[in-house]
Amino acid sequence: MSHMDGPGIVIVGAGPAGIGAADVLVRAGLRPVLIDEGRRPGGQGYRKSDPTLGLSLGYARAANYKRIHAVFTALETQIDYRPETLVWSVDGRAAYLAERGAVVDAGLSYDRLILATGATDKIAPVPGWTLTGVYTLGGAQVILKDQGCSIGRKVVFYGSSPLLYLAAAQYIEAGAGKVTILDTTPFARKAAASLKIARAPSVLCNGVALLAGLKARGVTIVSGVSGLRIDGEDGRVAGVSFQAGRRPMRLDCDAVAIGHGLRAETQLAELAGAELAYDATFDQWLPRTDADGRAADGLYLAGDGARIGGAAAAELAGRVAAMACLADLGRSIDKAELIRLRTRRDAYHASQEGLAQAFAWPRHAFADLPDETVLCRCENVTAGAVRAVARSLEGVSDINRVKALTRCGMGRCQARMCGLAAVEVAAAARQEAAEALTYYRPQPPVKPIFIPEPALSEV
């Protein structure tokens, strides 16, 4: 491996957290390996739109976005950057890679591992979500930023998340057709959470400006939406029906983007030895770390993959984790700087807790999901099938047992899309709290590896 001299440090994820960590290590005279599955640096939210599209979207003019990309550009020649490289497993002291789909035979050994794997959409399935024309909220954004396309001409953004408003604004900015926002959280909860959100004043200001901008553009926003179902024709989206308060409503549309915030990408962390625990703020299982991101011997976690916090918190957390790593390697670090970074990171985290209140996970809705609704879109397992098995299990509150008996979450996506919902449905059927259940265990490869031609002919 190409660590040159010095300890071998591998960072997974070239989003704000991974870039922040790499910057700290380079300043300390090290040359870390920075691996990312994606083609371009920046991670999820700060992904660069494809340069051949000539799209100019507001997010890419924001100071923080520009700064992160400037930090990366300054680093690029001083690190071993490996885009289009999937880390499909980690064990002990090696990471296992697939480069542009092709498995690399030897593991990449490391002394220290910093995981900055980020998050993807957190999904609460609704009837009709397997129709064509339904995408994740993040998917709707990626299709815009990478492909210059809208997911439809009349798009409904459904769920509850700041990203719902952000994505809708990006669609309008790019000239997509009609946009409607259906938010499952009542407006009163947003007002109540605003003090907490203001722990990071910029977060509240940006949010208020975003909302004002959408209203000025005449975007319809309905809050407190419940019981949404997506209606289809010939397998395609034709509209949505829902309740607004107690009023039944129907809207024609040809596409729906759904998302309830972010779900941390924790598979590698768990394989590398991190312990997961239920987090009641973000309604999901997150890795345990100390205040600086240490999760196990030689293992550091930062960014949304460790705790949902947004891009600014992710970068700060990446810097903190890298400093912890340096300290553990016996290097001297600037303690005052470490404390300053922690304090700033914690303010963003506190603000994010406010956001989690203002944009709530619809926990109460899972018990009402019709039995015939598909929960697991890979294996086509319904809510009813999960309920029946969950009720029949005696003693054991382990979603992995439900998975073994129903195949829910056993498919290609490894429960990334249905997992949190499956737990809620099973827990409600057992009249337990979701946190009483053991969560899905990850299995390598953490994502399917596509066998390239030479390997195929050997089989």
Add this chain to the structure above:
Amino acid sequence: MEHGTDKMGTSPGQLHRLCRRRTPDVTFSFDGVAMHAQEGDSLLCAITTLASHLRVHEFDGRPRAGFCGMGVCQDCWVWIEGGHRVRACTTQVREGLRVTTRGPLLPGMGAETSA
């Protein structure tokens, strides 16, 4: 199933181009139908700007057109010439590429094998 072949706009496609790339056009085929796209397009974009779906689900036979757009959900698997399965959302279109909704039938197996 109907695959439109027109270049912009008036097709039965799901995705709609809001801007054109500054890249050359490429021609490829989807289930034997010739289609036009632009260099740099993902297969998800190239195909579903013109067609309503990418594949049919193995169990219920219903159409699927991708979901996450970023390599997470695995809903967008298609086959390319040579018998390879790829994710449409993370694979770029190439001039002359032949894409199909179904893979080759291996003896004793269904059309698709799982990962």
